[in-house]
Amino acid sequence: MGSVIALVAVLTVLLSGLAAGLVDDGISGLRALPVSHLAFQEGTDSTFSRSTIDTADVEAFAAVPGARAEPLGLSLVNATSSRDTNVDLALVGVVDDGFLAADLFPDGPPPAGSVVVSEGLIGEGLEVGDTIAIDRSTVTLTVAAVAPKATYGHVDMAYVSLPDWQEVARLDTEGDPLVASAVAIQGGTTSELDQVGQEIGLDVVTRSGAYAGSPGYSAETSTMSLIRAFLYLISAMILGSFFTVWTIQRRAEIGLQKALGASTGTVLRGALGQVLIVLTASTALGALVGFGLGKLIEGGEVPFSLQVGTALGSAIILIVAGTVGMLVGIRKVTTVDPIIALGAAA
Amino acid sequence: MTGLVLSEVSLSYADGDEQVHALDHVSLTVAPGELVAVSGASGSGKSSLLAVAGALRTPDSGQVLIGGTDVTAASPRQRAEVRRRDLGFIFQQSNLFEALTAKDQLLYQARIAGVDRAAAAQAAAELLAAVGLQGKADRRPGQLSGGERQRVGIARALINSPKVILADEPTSALDHNRAREIVGLLRDQAHQRQVAAVMVTHDLGILSEADRVVTLRDGRIVDAASA
Numbered sequence: 074m075g076s077v078i079a080l081v082a083v084l085t086v087l088l089s090g091l092a093a094g095l096v097d098d099g100i101s102g103l104r105a106l107p108v109s110h111l112a113f114q115e116g117t118d119s120t121f122s123r124s125t126i127d128t129a130d131v132e133a134f135a136a137v138p139g140a141r142a143e144p145l146g147l148s149l150v151n152a153t154s155s156r157d158t159n160v161d162l163a164l165v166g167v168v169d170d171g172f173l174a175a176d177l178f179p180d181g182p183p184p185a186g187s188v189v190v191s192e193g194l195i196g197e198g199l200e201v202g203d204t205i206a207i208d209r210s211t212v213t214l215t216v217a218a219v220a221p222k223a224t225y226g227h228v229d230m231a232y233v234s235l236p237d238w239q240e241v242a243r244l245d246t247e248g249d250p251l252v253a254s255a256v257a258i259q260g261g262t263t264s265e266l267d268q269v270g271q272e273i274g275l276d277v278v279t280r281s282g283a284y285a286g287s288p289g290y291s292a293e294t295s296t297m298s299l300i301r302a303f304l305y306l307i308s309a310m311i312l313g314s315f316f317t318v319w320t321i322q323r324r325a326e327i328g329l330q331k332a333l334g335a336s337t338g339t340v341l342r343g344a345l346g347q348v349l350i351v352l353t354a355s356t357a358l359g360a361l362v363g364f365g366l367g368k369l370i371e372g373g374e375v376p377f378s379l380q381v382g383t384a385l386g387s388a389i390i391l392i393v394a395g396t397v398g399m400l401v402g403i404r405k406v407t408t409v410d411p412i413i414a415l416g417a418a419a
Numbered sequence: 420m421t422g423l424v425l426s427e428v429s430l431s432y433a434d435g436d437e438q439v440h441a442l443d444h445v446s447l448t449v450a451p452g453e454l455v456a457v458s459g460a461s462g463s464g465k466s467s468l469l470a471v472a473g474a475l476r477t478p479d480s481g482q483v484l485i486g487g488t489d490v491t492a493a494s495p496r497q498r499a500e501v502r503r504r505d506l507g508f509i510f511q512q513s514n515l516f517e518a519l520t521a522k523d524q525l526l527y528q529a530r531i532a533g534v535d536r537a538a539a540a541q542a543a544a545e546l547l548a549a550v551g552l553q554g555k556a557d558r559r560p561g562q563l564s565g566g567e568r569q570r571v572g573i574a575r576a577l578i579n580s581p582k583v584i585l586a587d588e589p590t591s592a593l594d595h596n597r598a599r600e601i602v603g604l605l606r607d608q609a610h611q612r613q614v615a616a617v618m619v620t621h622d623l624g625i626l627s628e629a630d631r632v633v634t635l636r637d638g639r640i641v642d643a644a645s646a
Contacts, residue, residue: 329514332475334503335531336496411502412475414510415466415587 074315075355081308082359082391083366088304089387090367090379092297098376099293100284102163102191102223102230107176110266111145111283112256112275119278119286121147121254125244126275128251133273140261143171144253146238149228149288151208158198160205162190163225166238168251172259177220177232185234187217193229195219212241226288227376255283308391309398316348316402324409332414337407344403352395360388421487422615423449423472423583428481430467430638441467442478443638449615451582454606456629457619464638465619466587472617473506473585474498486582503532507576507614509586509605513568515560521547521571522556525578532579539578546574550604566597573605577612584609586618595624602628 097104112134114124126144134142146166153159167173167182174182183189190199199205199216206213214233223230233241235253244252256275258266263279270277285291320327323344330340367379430442441464449455459465470476471483474490475498482491486505490498502508515524522543529539547556550570560568569589576584586605590598602618602625609616618629626632634642 326516329510329516330531331499332473332502332508333528333531334499334501334506336499339531412470414508414514415469415473415475 074319075351075358077311077315078308078352078355078395079359079362081304081311082356082388083363085301085304085308085387085391086360086363086379086384087367087370088297088301089383090363090370090377091375092294092301093380093383094371094376094378095293095297096284096290097378098224098227099287099290100225102165102225103280103283103287105221105223106145106257106280107172108145108257108259108280110258110261110263110277110279112142112258112266112270112277113254113283113286115274115276117276117286119276119283121286122149124254126251126253126256128249130273130275131251131256133269134256134258134261134266137261137265137269140266141172141259142256143168143173144235144251145173145255145257146235146242146253147225148238148242148254149226150210150241152205152214153208154199154206155204156198156200160194160197160199161228162194162205162207162231163228164207164238164241165230165232166235166242166253167232168235171257173257178218180218183217183233185237186214187233188214188237189218189220189232190216191221191223191229191231192219193222193224194231197229207241210241210243212237226290305390305394309394309401311398312352312395313398313402316399317405318402319348320344320403320405320409325413327406327409328411328413331409331411341403341406344406345399348399348403349396352399353392356388356391356395360384360391363387421582422451422453423447423486423617424482424484425468425472426482426484428471428478428483430471430476430478440638442471444481445635445638445640446481447617447633447640449583449617451613451615452610453631454602454609454616454618454629455631455633456626457617457633457635458621458623458626459635461621463635465621465635467638468635469585469587469617469619472583473508474501503528504579505582507579507581507584509569509572509576509584509589511588511591513560513565513572513592515568515571515575517560520557520559521552521563521574524571524575528575528578534579542578543574546577547571549608550574565592566601569593569601570604573601573608577608577614580612581614584614584616586616586620588620588622589618590620590622590625598622598625599628606630 113119117123131142131144148164150162150164152162169182201216203216204213266277364384370377425447428442428445431438431440457465471478485501490501525543526539550573552570590601
């Protein structure tokens with residue numbers, strides 16, 4: 074039984090890593106941005122491709138005490154490199170002298186006509202010095218540098234200056250140089266920012282609130298959550314069934330214990346103690362093996378991210394689910410009649 | 420009198436559509452230091468008598484006193500308490516815990532009665548010696564002979580200094596000589612420790628080892644005589 078519990082623990086930990094990896098792949102680029110809030114055009118559900126903001130919007134948020142605001146452009150595009158490699162890009166446009174550029178480009182922002190790419194794109198065949206032509210546009214960019222791996226909607230990020238992004242997005246910027254997808258905000262209180270948003274017709278969300286706008290994010294996270302919930306439920310049912318059989322097999326011994334005068338509570342405590350040791354030890358072993366396997370998978374093509382806390386959390390939930398199943402299974406201890414200790418039915 | 424007293428005890432149970440009268444107004448008194456053998460054919464009510472005397476079944480009518488405690492209408496919790504405090508059981512085939520050593524069989528019985536471990540360990544060593552199992556305290560049931568297992572059973576029944584010992588066919592798995600040895604040991608311990616002992620058996624060859632023999636037929640005592 075210990076091996077079954079351990080295997081379930083391995084599966085649970087690996088699935089947790091996969092779930093975390095999918096989340097990372099969907100929003101790691103957004104999560105890495107040094108912003109507290111984002112403001113999107115009203116009714117666009119935090120979707121960059123449907124939202125447009127302008128200079129007046131940026132200035133309205135910049136006027137909030139303690140807040141800094143600047144435009145942020147983000148769109149998903151296809152491109153072809155000078156090596157004839159097709160790549161997908163989550164193209165991000167930022168202003169050169171803003172707080173986003175200062176954080177993203179410690180060595181200075183990319184000059185006009187150049188792009189800083191996530192290191193994930195290097196794995197797809199791009200190299201510094203290559204040029205990439207954005208499909209369905211006349212824009213060609215030179216790869217100037219590599220940034221840490223970051224993705225949005227499972228697509229690697231590529232950072233350009235705001236004017237280059239506006240050109241790719243074909244936005245009409247006549248007389249308004251700050252037209253972009255959303256307002257990136259740093260600081261300020263949510264209530265104050267909400268109030269400003271309501272006044273100018275923008276939806277203000279926290280950075281994590283904006284994750285929902287990532288393509289497929291909500292569907293993926295809810296699917297993974299459902300799979301994990303079912304896994305815990307199945308684990309509880311497996312353990313419940315096992316302990317039902319275990320109790321039935323030990324019926325004679327339990328009857329003997331009761332006949333000798335052990336209370337039902339004493340017998341239950343003894344049984345639970347033994348079973349909890351098996352459950353905890355097996356789960357710990359399985360989680361450890363799962364963590365090791367996860368570390369081998371991590372960094373490969375499969376989106377996978379596993380932290381100690383994630384593995385530990387999965388193991389704890391499994392132990393709790395197992396304990397619930399065990400309590401259901403082991404309840405039969407209470408129904409064993411001590412009379413069975415006698416050789417003949419009385 | 421702090422031994423065992425059954426007064427006009429009746430017990431019946433359903434067997435399909437029929438009602439079986441397992442015990443029919445049975446009265447039996449066993450004094451401290453006395454070994455009473457209960458014999459009878461299969462279905463005569465021996466096991467039912469043991470179940471009622473062992474606080475494992477509540478009689479339909481009558482009264483059951485174990486060591487002076489009336490368990491007739493006791494709750495399951497109270498009956499369990501009487502079993503661990505005032506009763507010692509010896510079962511068929513010894514009925515020992517397979518995973519425990521001889522010493523641990525006794526310590527388990529002492530532990531559920533709340534006896535201090537050090538005191539229990541000393542008592543266990545003395546009892547195992549008293550039943551002739553010196554040097555075998557660390558053996559598990561599988562490493563002991565049938566007679567030795569029953570000796571462990573007797574020692575286990577005595578560890579909490581019970582007022583009453585109930586033995587259920589304790590010699591069913593033993594040859595005649597060993598059976599007589601075991602019953603002799605049980606009788607000697609009952610005498611020495613002033614414990615009221617009841618032994619249910621169908622083995623007529625060991626009846627003479629008891630102080631008194633009671634014969635059951637169809638749930639009634641039909642004969643009671645000194646052995």
